[in-house]
Amino acid sequence: MTERRTVLGLEAADRLLQNSRTRHAALLEKMHEPNRWFTGPWLCRTYQAECQRTRDMIAEAIISRHLLETITEIFRYPIKQESFRRLLSAESLASxxxxxxxxxTLNLLAESSAPRPLVNGVSPEVIELLQDWNVPPQVFASLRKMVPERQLKAAKLMIALKRVSFHYAQLLATLTPASQLVDPARPRKKFVGVTADGLAIMEAEFDLLNDEFLFCASLRGTWALELIAARIYLDRLMENARVVRHLARDFPEQLARFQTILDNPAGQEALPSQPVKTGPRRTHFVF
Known part of the structure; x- marks a missing residue:
């Protein structure tokens, strides 16, 4: 009896998963866009707000990267010195x-996969990405105006920005270059107060900004882990009396900058233009 209940439970779970996978595919058959389009002022306001929000998220994402670059730039002077490298080896700090x-890390692993047939004009990869999100059917109506590569980029943006909504999808479709639309010859919507040249500038800026955001979002976790490893190693250096003496004698500027970095608590790093919350200043004695 227990085994039968287990089997029935597994079958129910499998049906639930299948329903989740096919939910969005079923919605595609009902998708349509509302007749009411953006107005010119609404487009401009939304564009500016989303650009600023994306810039803010990029700035937050690259804090770890910038600090890593700073540490690397400081460290490259001492590490060139043969005597310093010998000291690190003698103190078990050579790794x-x-x-x-x-x-x-600045290189992304290339993603490659064989093209798959579209489902009612929408890429299967997009459907899979959005299967765990509550997606209004109108979102798919906007997505299928784009070529599959653009659809995938749009889906990644909506998820990363937590903007899985019709308005954001329509903004993405509106600011998609004609070359990335399924029907590039179709006349573009005209907006009051927005010239064709102005719209082209908005398209280009929005695209560059979104590319930078996706790049930073994909590497943010890697940069955070690399920064943790770098800080742990710096901690070991600054707790070693012989290393500190060597730095104080030959590289006093680098020593001071290392101490400044470590005085800033982990997780509270900031860009140079942002206020920095500092903890109690650490003193590294030179014996």
Missing amino acids: VPKALTEGP
Whole structure:
């Protein structure tokens, strides 16, 4: 009896998963866009607000990257010195984190997959990405105006920005270059107060900004882990009396900058233009 209940439970779970996977595919058959389009003023306001929000998120994402670049730039002077490298080896500090010598990771692994048939004009990859989100059917109506590659980019943006909504999807479709539309010859919607040249500028800026955001979003976790490794290694350096003496004698400026970095508590790093919350200043004694 227990085994039968287990089997029935597994079958119910499998049906639930299948329903989740096919939910959005079923919605595609009902998708349509509302007759009411954006107005010119609404488009401009929304565009400016979303651009600023994206810039803010980029600035937050690159804090770890910028700090890593700073640490790498400071560290490259001492590490060039043969006597310093010998000292690190003697003190069991020769295993330097890669990010400290080469800087933060800046290369993304290329994603490649064979093209798959569209489902009512929408990429299957997009449907899979959005399957765990409550997506209004009108979102798919906006997405299918774009070529599959653009659809995938739009879906990633909506998820990363937590903007899985019809208004944001329509904004993405409106600011999609004609070359990335399914029907590039179709006349574009005209907006009061927005010239064709102005719309082209908005398209280009929005595209560049979104590319930068997706790049930062994809590497943000990697940069955070690399920064943790770098800080742990710096902590070990600054707790070693012989290393501190060597830095104080040959690289006093670098020593001071290392101490400033470590005085800033982990997780409270900020860009140079932002206020920095500092903790109690650490003193590294030179014996």
